[in-house]
Amino acid sequence: xxxxxMSNQEITKVQELIYTTRVESVMASDVIVIDPSMTMSQxxxxxxxNRISGAPVVAESKVIGIVTMNDVIRSMEDGKLGSxxxxxxxxxxxxxxxxxxxAEVVNNLGRRGFSRLPVVDHDGKLLGIVTTGTLIRSLLLxxxxxxxxxxxxxxxxxxxxxxxxxxxxxxxGLTLRYFVNERDFDNAGKASSLxxxxxxxxxxxxxxxxxxxxxxxxxxxxxxxxxxxxGEIVVEVxxxxxxxxxxxHGPGIADLKQVLRPGFxxxxxxxxxxxxxxxxxxxxxxxxxxxxKLTSDPGHWTRLEMVFNFGPDPLLPKTELEKSLTRxxx
Amino acid sequence: MNIREMIDVLQxxxxxxxxxxxxxxxxxxxxxxxxxVLAFGSEGMALLTGLTNPQVVRTAEMAGINVIVIVRDKTPxxxxxxxxxxxxxxxxxxxxxMYEACGRLYKAGLPGLGLVKMVNDxx
Ligand SMILES: Nc1ncnc2c1ncn2[C@@H]1O[C@H](COP(=O)(O)OP(=O)(O)O)[C@@H](O)[C@H]1O
Ligand SMILES: [Mg+2]
Numbered sequence: 001x002x003x004x005x006m007s008n009q010e011i012t013k014v015q016e017l018i019y020t021t022r023v024e025s026v027m028a029s030d031v032i033v034i035d036p037s038m039t040m041s042q043x044x045x046x047x048x049x050n051r052i053s054g055a056p057v058v059a060e061s062k063v064i065g066i067v068t069m070n071d072v073i074r075s076m077e078d079g080k081l082g083s084x085x086x087x088x089x090x091x092x093x094x095x096x097x098x099x100x101x102x103a104e105v106v107n108n109l110g111r112r113g114f115s116r117l118p119v120v121d122h123d124g125k126l127l128g129i130v131t132t133g134t135l136i137r138s139l140l141l142x143x144x145x146x147x148x149x150x151x152x153x154x155x156x157x158x159x160x161x162x163x164x165x166x167x168x169x170x171x172x173g174l175t176l177r178y179f180v181n182e183r184d185f186d187n188a189g190k191a192s193s194l195x196x197x198x199x200x201x202x203x204x205x206x207x208x209x210x211x212x213x214x215x216x217x218x219x220x221x222x223x224x225x226x227x228x229x230x231g232e233i234v235v236e237v238x239x240x241x242x243x244x245x246x247x248x249h250g251p252g253i254a255d256l257k258q259v260l261r262p263g264f265x266x267x268x269x270x271x272x273x274x275x276x277x278x279x280x281x282x283x284x285x286x287x288x289x290x291x292x293k294l295t296s297d298p299g300h301w302t303r304l305e306m307v308f309n310f311g312p313d314p315l316l317p318k319t320e321l322e323k324s325l326t327r328x329x330x
Numbered sequence: 331m332n333i334r335e336m337i338d339v340l341q342x343x344x345x346x347x348x349x350x351x352x353x354x355x356x357x358x359x360x361x362x363x364x365x366x367v368l369a370f371g372s373e374g375m376a377l378l379t380g381l382t383n384p385q386v387v388r389t390a391e392m393a394g395i396n397v398i399v400i401v402r403d404k405t406p407x408x409x410x411x412x413x414x415x416x417x418x419x420x421x422x423x424x425x426x427x428m429y430e431a432c433g434r435l436y437k438a439g440l441p442g443l444g445l446v447k448m449v450n451d452x453x
Contacts, residue, residue, distance in 0.1 A: 020347040186409070189388030193417070196392065213392040214368045221364075275381045275389075280365035287369070 017142055023105055024098040026138040027119045027128030033058040034067055040088055041081040044072045056118045057089050061125045063118045065089030095120045098127055102139070105130050153201075160201040164239055174202075176235040180223040180246075185274070188224040191233055192217040195244075202237060205311060211288040212242055212308050218281040219246045219304055225271055227251070227302075241290075244306045253296040260286070260294065331355055331440045333397060333420065336376060339438045340399065340424035340431055345406065346414040348396070355397065358440045360432050364389045370443060371395050378431055382406035387413045387421075396420060401428045 032050050034043060034057045047053065047069065054068035067089040075081055075088050095118045096105055108114050109132055119128045164172055176198060178191035196213045204212075216233065223231040223246055231248025253259050260282050267277025286292045291307035334351035337344065360378040361367045364385060367377060371393030378399045379386055387410060390398055396419055400406055403425040414421040424431050436442065 016350045019351055210394055217392040274383055275364040278363045278365045284368050
């Protein structure tokens with residue numbers, strides 16, 4: 001039930017994070033900086049007090065150099081502790097832009113041997129610093145979050161998929177109800193998205209989840225676009241099928257034959273501008289469902305019923321024997 | 331073709347990244363009609379569209395699509411970007427027109443669905 005191969009998944013996750021995470025989200029923003037007026041001897045004490053081994057030298061918020069413990073040691077050896085930091089520091093500083101991806105940092109810190117990279121905005125203003133330490137810490141944190149999310153989703157799936165075994169009756173059904181408001185485009189499609197996720201958690205076969213998704217989304221959009229007062233979607237999950245119905249209380253449909261004709265639509269121009277109203281919704285629903293029935297009392301209500309039949313027993317967990325057989329045949 | 335190569339071919343800009351750039355794209359499709367997306371969209375397809383409203387993301391989600399390319403360098407509203415981020419969609423923008431974006435991708439080897447059958451005046 002719970003898929004293995006976590007390690008592989010997690011490796012991909014690291015790669016993904018490295019290519020998608022912005023530098024500014026892994027940097028330390030409380031940067032300790034060195035003032036250009038300091039002498040090397042002051043720098044030495046400053047670093048010791050702050051327990052750091054290097055820091056950017058900053059003038060007017062811009063990084064003008066970087067000075068490290070190595071520079072301090074060198075100036076001690078050369079008897080130059082009295083020199084201003086600006087004479088000793090490295091002026092060719094490699095910085096990284098705040099919106100660069102972490103991959104760039106990894107490249108610089110790893111291959112080029114830098115141990116810290118100042119992070120700057122597009123005007124060159126210092127915003128923070130990344131070191132191997134800050135990088136690893138925040139990547140681990142993010143991985144932990146995504147790991148917990150995955151685990152939580154697996155747990156939900158595991159629990160939900162057992163409902164048909166854990167509850168005994170002669171015929172068990174699970175009913176989900178969603179309310180859809182007319183013209184509410186901010187939330188249009190939310191119910192369908194939730195229905196899709198719920199069916200996935202119940203381990204309904206992916207092809208069926210897909211077909212249900214397409215149909216219920218078209219049906220939901222019809223409630224949003226074509227009704228006066230919205231309506232509701234009722235999903236009934238049974239052992240062998242999903243029944244879905246949408247019901248609304250107006251305006252109803254006068255000519256059922258006409259609306260079922262592909263391409264027929266009464267959607268206004270502004271709906272068409274949004275990419276809807278091609279008149280293919282009911283045709284789409286008909287194509288993906290096993291049974292479809294549209295009824296209406298013009299001026300009063302419209303009801304759309306859809307049935308999706310499962311293949312053999314998708315809601316029953318496979319026995320170990322069956323599992324090993326399917327594995328063997330792959 | 332993988333996502334990174336697609337971005338190169340389109341000189342695209344990634345607005346939301348939820349996928350490994352090395353992930354392979356099995357095929358591409360283009361539509362400005364949401365019902366077309368639902369009818370032709372297939373699992374893993376990269377969808378090119380001129381629409382930018384959040385419904386594009388929802389529609390793609392229902393069709394099993396998780397990479398969307400907005401053509402003609404349109405800037406999607408923040409709601410669209412946010413929804414894409416939350417629903418695990420990768421959102422890319424290109425300056426090419428629909429015609430040229432499709433042409434470039436097809437030429438570079440990203441296949442389409444092939445001939446689509448019409449069944450009793452519907453798909
Ligand atoms: N719930 C409903 N109440 C009233 N009319 C509806 C309803 N659902 C669909 N219709 C009518 O059926 C027509 C065709 O619907 P559909 O095939 O989904 O295409 P579209 O939504 O693109 O117009 C709509 O334009 C509308 O006139
Ligand atoms: Mg419709």
